[in-house]
Amino acid sequence: MDPRSEVVIRQEDHLQGRVLFINAPNDQLISNLSSDIDSYIWTWNYADFISFEKNNYKVHFGTELPTESFDQVVVFVPKSKELLNYILDCIVSKFQLNTQIFLVGEKKSGVERAAKQLQEFGKCIKLDSARHCQFWQMSLGIIKKATSLEKWTKNYEIQINDQIVKIYALPGVFSQAKLDIGTAVLLPYLQQVKSGKIADFGCGAGVIACYLAKLNPENCVYALDVDAFALHSTRLTFEHNGIDPAQFNILPVANFSDAPTELDAIVSNPPFHQGIHTNYDASEGLCKLAKRHLKSKGELWIVANRFLNYPILIEQNFGQCKVVTDQNGFKVLYASV
Template structure:
């Protein structure tokens, strides 16, 4: 069991009534809680949502479910900005006097997170164990809701003759500026094939939006496990008046990708929360061909130290390095 869940079980006596667990790990925690606790889940990770069986007590999205709750237990996310958003969403959803718990690992800054919690009331540390901490506050006053637009950061990017407006919600990769890997990739896509194109790990929709702008006949499948990324991509397409070309899809991984694609493009993710995990990107290299049409294209940008080319060659036969600059390689393969 996740050590954060073990800390929750150590202090289970504090839990009562209708409790919303937020960003919780997929482990046996809920099944081991007292039956008097009416537990629900809010997650923005689609793989976790599916693993929780996606029943009426599980909610996937960027806002909490509409039901009323007595308490909320937040498993601290990596992003400080995302935690600010989640805390405000929860505080504006709960009534005065309701309780908010924070649980997290020391190495990701749970004590810093506890300071963010102090905005909403007097904060108490309940436990410190398993290299984790559990904190509690009680809402001292009602909190006004904020529109989603208050949480969005926007910035322009210029590519060839086009200017795109990028919209990104808290916690989304490269929320404040164009990341270097994508900047290396975009100029290489000027000769990409047309048709049905997937952006795997779409983030704020930079690559997807560029591909839609490049050819108005392209259908773009923006794929991501993260609800905040998918919503950001929708907002980016709306800001650039390209929504008719967009298909946003929540996916667990490469297996959920549509088939019969003309091209797959990716700046593949290799983080799960605070941990580095290359499984998703390596699986993409091995299995992308199964989702492409004959002579369909794979385009990947990756840190130079990541040796993806041999994995791609095992499936496609050959892999071409289109460019190698600023610490990033753009890899290309033809099905």
Template sequence: MDPRSEVVLRQKDYLKGNVLFIHAPSDNLISTLDQSVQSSIWTWNYADHQAQVKQGYTSFFGTSFPQEAYDQVVIFVPKSKELLNYVLYEVASHLPQGAQIFLVGEKKGGVERAAKQLKDYGQTKKLDSARHCQFWQTTLEKTVPHKPLTDWLQKYDVVNDHISLSIYSLPGVFSQNHLDVGTGVLLPYLEQVKSGTLADFGCGAGIISCYLAKLNPSNIVYALDVDAFALASTKITFERNNIPTHQLHTHAVTGIEDAPCDLDAIVSNPPFHQGIHTNYAASEGLCQQAKLHLNANGELWIVANRFLNYSILIEQYVGKCTVKADQQGFKVLYANNAKF
């Protein structure tokens, strides 16, 4: 069991009534609680959502607070301070005054900083500290009016050769307020990507997806991500750059195994973090399984930190790997799905 869940269980007597667990890990916490607690989960992580549904839990996947009535919420602290601001505001716009809000997180994950954010909504106290985690409680002293999701967007512009894009990104999305270095290294090479039906694996705010769509109006782009906020950001970025809606298909995925097949190309700046922890499963899975989703002569394009030696996996599972660029600490890797 996740250590944060273990700390919640240590204080389970505080939980009463209809309780919403926000951003909870996919473990057996819910099944371990007393039957007097009616539990459900709100998560923006599709992999966690799928795992929770499989266990029989009531799980809501998306960017918005579920349309249900709750007595209490337990927030598992997200990595992003901005995302926690959004979550706390959503909670305060849906719960009645006097409702209980609990916060749990790892010390190295910023739980003490998060507790300071919680204090904006009521008097806050620490209930427990164990397993390198902390558990906090507050009574909601003020409610706030609902704000639309678009009020939380950050915008920045990306200009590369003859293509200019305005990027719109929601809290918690990778590289929310600036173009990250890896994607910046990759962009000049996107003109070499085979046209047709393409996938952007780990789409984030939609920079690569939009660029591919702008390059050729006949391109159809599948934007794939585990994060509901990333998928929503990509949709908004497409809309506000006036790209035809038929060019974009957004799909929540647990990994590359959920991608469509017969793709002409997969392009990715793959993630290698899950929360505050390093996790190479998604990116390594991409290298190992991309071939299954590419058509004959389909292409794989990856940009990754120089120290991540994905070329070995690509050579083993896809085809000959070519280093198209090696600069600013990043490599652009290319392979073709032709028989070898």
């Protein structure tokens, strides 16, 4: 079990009534709490959402608070400081004065910094420090009107050849404030991608997907991500670039096996982080399964850190893997069916 969940269980006597667990880890926390606690989870991770549903937990997937009413809230500290600010803004705009808000996180994830953010909204005390985690309690002392989700975006423009793409990204989304190096290495080669039905796996703020849509109005682009904030960001990016809604589909996926089939091309700057932890499952799954989702003569284009073993995995499944370029610590990899 996640150590943060273990700390929550240690302190469950402080929990009562209907409790909203925000960003809870995908484990058996809810099953191990007293039956007197009416638990409800808000997650923006689609894989976790599917798992929680299978366990018959009450769960909401999305970028905004569930509409139900709650007596208390437990926030599991997210990696992004800005995302925590957004979550706290949601809380202080919905809950009543003196509502008990709890914060739990690993020390290495910045829980002490997060507790300082919490202190802006009411009296805050540390209840526990164990399992390399801390558990804080705050009595809500401020109520204010919510800031609209779109106002939390950061936006910037990038130019690739003769195309300008406007990027809109919400808190916690990869490359929120500026273009990342890996995507910058990949973008100049996207003009070579086979046209047609294309999937961008791990779409983030929609940089790759939007550029592919702009390159050819005949392209039908599927933007895939596990994260609700990424999917919402991609939608904003498409809309602000004037992309015809008929040209794109934005889909939550738990892993690459959820991707559409009969694709002409798959393009990805694949994710390998989950929160503060490194996790290669999604990206390695892409390398292993991509061929099954492609048409005959379909293409796979990936950009990845040069130290990762993706070329080996791709060659094992496609029979070949071409290194298109190797620069700035990243390789662009290509394979075809």
